[in-house]
Amino acid sequence: MTDPFLAEPPSSSVPDKGTGLRILVVDDDRTLREGCVSVLQMDGHAVTATGRGDEALDLVRRKRFDLILVDLYMTPISGMEVLKAAVEAHKQVIVVVMTGNPTVASSIEALRAGAWDYLPKPFSASHLQVLIGRAAHAVATTKDVREPVRPAGLVTQSGAGELMSLLGVSPTFRKAVELAQKVAATDASVMISGESGTGKEMIAQFIHKHSRRTARKLVPINCAALPDNLLESEMFGHRKGAFTGADRDKAGLLEMANGGTLFLDELTEMAMPLQAKLLRVLQDGVVRRLGSETQDAVVDVRFISATNRDPQEAVQQGILREDLFYRLRVVPIKLPPLRKRVEDIPLLAEYFLKRSWERHRSHEASAPTFTAETIAFLQSRPWPGNVRELQNVIEHVAVIAEGGRPIAPDDIPIYDEAPVGDGDAGFPAAIMNEAFHSAKDSLVTHFEKEYLARLTARAGGNMSKAARLAGIDRTTLYRLMEKHGFKRDALSGSSE
Structure with a gap:
């Protein structure tokens, strides 16, 4: 172990403040064990430590940890026994085995038994911190999958x-x-x-x-x-x-x-x-x-x-x-691609807004909502970056939006799309990867959706006004809206 591990830790266990991982360190080498605890606690993690395998078995069966660091070679109860007991008790726990004798056979055996990774000794504080950073990402990803927010239609x-x-x-x-x-x-x-x-x-x-x-x-x-x-x-x-x-x-x-x-x-x-x-x-x-x-x-x-x-x-x-x-x-x-599943955009947008609001904002503040015109505008965009781009745009909106207020089309950030050539601003670049007739159909579809979104926004959701602005009758307007998945009932305003 290197010098950063030699600082005396304040204690072997601290209460979980919810800001870091819940970590168990199991090693019969006191210097290494206390060094790990010191580094992990300074990084804001809640750490419990023990030098005995039997205590570790009792802890993993009674408590839930996000991460367990365990020495592979301990007596009389080995780290492999602790590993197997931890995985059996909590399938989602991340276990990293530490060993001063990292053989191929022992490493593979540990991985097959459910270890997430192994850490050869000696290792530095920075090495440990990098590994914990990876583990924290894995824990966060697992929690996102295990406890998703479920809006209607999910x-x-x-x-x-x-x-x-x-x-x-x-x-x-x-x-x-x-x-x-x-x-x-x-x-x-x-x-x-x-x-x-x-x-x-x-x-x-x-x-x-x-x-x-x-x-x-x-x-x-x-x-x-x-x-x-x-x-x-x-x-x-x-x-x-x-x-x-x-x-x-x-x-x-x-x-x-x-x-x-x-x-x-x-x-x-x-x-x-x-x-x-x-x-x-x-x-x-x-x-x-x-x-x-x-x-x-x-x-x-x-x-x-x-x-x-x-x-x-x-x-x-x-x-x-x-x-x-x-x-x-x-x-x-x-x-x-997202442009060919526009009926999914309202569901995705609502889901990403709720997730992003909960991640970045106070739980006391009520989340903003999309107006019907905004949903229509989102459906009109080409989204060359697909679902990932939509997610990033909605997260941007959640960060700057005011709680409890409706989100208007002008609140949606529109990033410049790379032009195909002179005069092609707004031309979806992905269309150029399609055959001629398919590209033509895609371009017409793109134009119709963009036009409808901007038209309904200008008309404030009033379909009579929108039809007059477009120079078409309401029946034709409704038919176009239904063709492209726009919600007729949500966008219909007073008929003047």
Whole structure:
């Protein structure tokens, strides 16, 4: 341990103030144990510490902790026994095993028993803080999934002791969700395609949570976020000495996902040589670490992949191996962009507003509400960033809105869209990826929705006035509104 751990902690336990994690530290090394407590308490966490395995067993069965740091090698009760008891008592607890002798076998055994990660000794205060930061994010994500806010119309499915929530009533989205439900119970490989921000990772989580592998990990990796050599090391692991800085053997994510699911995000960004190596794992489950000349492990992993490209076009362009494509795309799921599921926008907007208001504002202040014109305006936008963009826009609104007051169309921030060419301001760039006739239909649809939203806003929701401004009769106006999912009853004002 390094010097930052040598400060004397104020006590081995502090009350939970709700500002940090509830953490249990179990280690028979007093200096290390008290050093961990000191660092964690200074970061605002509620910490309980013990040096005895029997006390730890009693604590994990009686109390609920967010995170447990436990030494793997203790006597007479080992850290492995504490790990298994903790996971059995509370499935959502995050357990990190600490060990001064990090062998491949012991690390994999701990991961298979339910450990979230392992921490080799000696480690620095900064190393511990980085790990706790990752754990805090995982705890927050788990709580969001387990205890969602459920507005009217929220479609819910329960499984594996947790509530998984998917928002949407549009036929195209429900079709994707229903297919995800059907395939979840199998071990079939799933390939999810769709534009960025459509919810591909959410569908992957949904499939895993409803699968028979839900007791094991869903291990995600973004193939576009890492250089090729680092991606290979992360996926397959490496042997000591495989490259500069490889001072110990390290199991890769494939081994960590054994018995569970590996989520390959942005699959088409993976280099071709690495695709060939992955294909070997798909064929026989054999993992060979970077720098190894022998078989290191045989794994049983379910694969879910995702891409924002058309995967078949990626094959034709030579950036995705055809044999890998067919191996991973046993069941394809395509998620529609938000502009093609406009009937879901009111539900999504209300949900994001409530969540964002509760996160950023005082609970005493009543949440603002959307006017009918604002909902119509939201439905008219092209949303190139899809659900993720809508969520960010609504969060912006929640931060600056006044409690109890209606949100008008002018309160919605509109960010400049990248023009396709001169004079193309407001032209949805995504349309240029479509075939001519499809692009033409999309552009007409975009114009009609934009026009209707601005028209009804100008008319203050009065349909008679709106029809006069547009130079069309009310029947035609109502027909256009119904075509694009606008709520006729919500937008109808006095008929002058």
